[in-house]
Amino acid sequence: MSSHEAEVHTIAPELPAMFDGMKLAAVATVLYIIVRCLNLKSPTAPPELWFQDTPLNHFLLKSCPLLTKEYIPPLLWGKSGHLQTALYGKMGRVSSPHPYGIRKYLPMQDGATATFDLFEPLGDHRTGDDVTMVICPGIGNHSEKHYIRTFVDYSQKQGYRCAVLNHLGALPNIELTSPRMFTYGCTWEFAAMVGYVKKTFPQTQLVVVGFSLGGNIVCKFLGENRNNQDRVLCCVSVCQGYSALRAQETFLQWDQCRRFYNFLMADNMKKIILSHRGSLFGMSSSKMKDADLSRLYTATSLMQIDDNIMRKFHGHDSLKEYYEKESCVHYIHNVNVPLLLVNSADDPLVHQSLLTIPRTLAEKKPNVIYALTLHGGHLGFFEGAVLFPEPLTWMDKVIVGYANAICQWERQKPPCQSATQSETQCPEEKA
Numbered sequence: 001m002s003s004h005e006a007e008v009h010t011i012a013p014e015l016p017a018m019f020d021g022m023k024l025a026a027v028a029t030v031l032y033i034i035v036r037c038l039n040l041k042s043p044t045a046p047p048e049l050w051f052q053d054t055p056l057n058h059f060l061l062k063s064c065p066l067l068t069k070e071y072i073p074p075l076l077w078g079k080s081g082h083l084q085t086a087l088y089g090k091m092g093r094v095s096s097p098h099p100y101g102i103r104k105y106l107p108m109q110d111g112a113t114a115t116f117d118l119f120e121p122l123g124d125h126r127t128g129d130d131v132t133m134v135i136c137p138g139i140g141n142h143s144e145k146h147y148i149r150t151f152v153d154y155s156q157k158q159g160y161r162c163a164v165l166n167h168l169g170a171l172p173n174i175e176l177t178s179p180r181m182f183t184y185g186c187t188w189e190f191a192a193m194v195g196y197v198k199k200t201f202p203q204t205q206l207v208v209v210g211f212s213l214g215g216n217i218v219c220k221f222l223g224e225n226r227n228n229q230d231r232v233l234c235c236v237s238v239c240q241g242y243s244a245l246r247a248q249e250t251f252l253q254w255d256q257c258r259r260f261y262n263f264l265m266a267d268n269m270k271k272i273i274l275s276h277r278g279s280l281f282g283m284s285s286s287k288m289k290d291a292d293l294s295r296l297y298t299a300t301s302l303m304q305i306d307d308n309i310m311r312k313f314h315g316h317d318s319l320k321e322y323y324e325k326e327s328c329v330h331y332i333h334n335v336n337v338p339l340l341l342v343n344s345a346d347d348p349l350v351h352q353s354l355l356t357i358p359r360t361l362a363e364k365k366p367n368v369i370y371a372l373t374l375h376g377g378h379l380g381f382f383e384g385a386v387l388f389p390e391p392l393t394w395m396d397k398v399i400v401g402y403a404n405a406i407c408q409w410e411r412q413k414p415p416c417q418s419a420t421q422s423e424t425q426c427p428e429e430k431a
Helices: 001-011 014-038 055-062 081-091 146-157 188-202 214-225 244-250 255-275 278-281 291-296 302-308 310-314 319-326 350-363 396-414
Strands: 048-051 102-107 112-118 131-136 161-166 207-211 231-236 338-344 368-373
Touching: 048 350, 055 368, 055 396, 081 214, 081 255, 102 188, 112 188, 112 291, 112 319, 112 396, 131 146, 131 188, 131 214, 131 244, 131 396, 146 161, 146 207, 161 188, 188 207, 188 214, 207 214, 207 396, 214 231, 231 396, 244 319, 244 350, 255 278, 255 302, 278 291, 302 310, 310 319, 338 350, 338 396, 350 368
Parallel strands: 131 161, 131 207, 207 231, 231 338, 338 368
Antiparallel strands: 048 368, 102 112, 112 161
């Protein structure tokens, strides 16, 4: 045997071993990235709660056990706030139902036309009462979105009538009748819908629900005027940011890919605005100019769109004034009905610094419960075993469970201990 052949025999076995080592290293690297990105090592836990020690709050937590039990997301991807958010954004929900509703049109004083969809209950409420969910969706959303349809269908089956606001300009097949569309904190259309429901159903009581931007609107609406809380049993806000001014800086940061989400939402807002270009820019009463339209085309963030377009609908002189006036943080302390605020710690859109607002509120006001889940993303809150999520989310069940508990409390307690008078006591209790 030649020396050349001997060399081949001594080197060849080492090459496969080296390549196997490289493969193992590559697989390990990929697995490490997957574990990190999917946050697989993160534990599951019950929501972290902030609330005052009151009989009502103890009753609510006992009667709505989802608030004190573990929230368990789908094993393989549910611990990633990004995937929860992406699945909500792309799909909305799994196996989304198609509830039947009637669209209502309400003329506004400035010539705008508010629209909302009304869904009658599909059974009796467990208390036998007439209760209506008045629902405000997230930014640029409406009653036809999958997550809204899923929540409405579930609420109907639990005996609730549902009224869902369609944000002004959000429905692609409904033309604007004035040079104005929805903004971050304008409550005019929501107030019109609530007024219609109260007038049409004089016996009904209201459960107010807001998702994301809708959470800001409903809390601002209730806090703007004490009369807005009449006949309101409670309010639930999910995944809102509470202060647009404080959120502004965080949306320009790249941590949690927030700047990228900002770009995506700005692109969606651009499409909505441009779909109503004729109404917003062409009407004689329009406050928009051609220069505003040009700046809209080049905008890459919500802040640029808000500064060039949105603030001008209500005549705000600056972006700071617009964010200050339209944020619920300046009104929410006036809300005295039972208030459940829900956020997720891994929500990529809502920075952790904003969550001091609901925590502080819950520590100061006896009517507030603040629940912070470890997982859930932005309006995700999917549940499931390993891979495939269930049609109903934790969020859907918690809102209805909390509303059921409030209705049950109102039924069982004497008037001096009603939820809306939770700070009062019966005469015998004062002794």
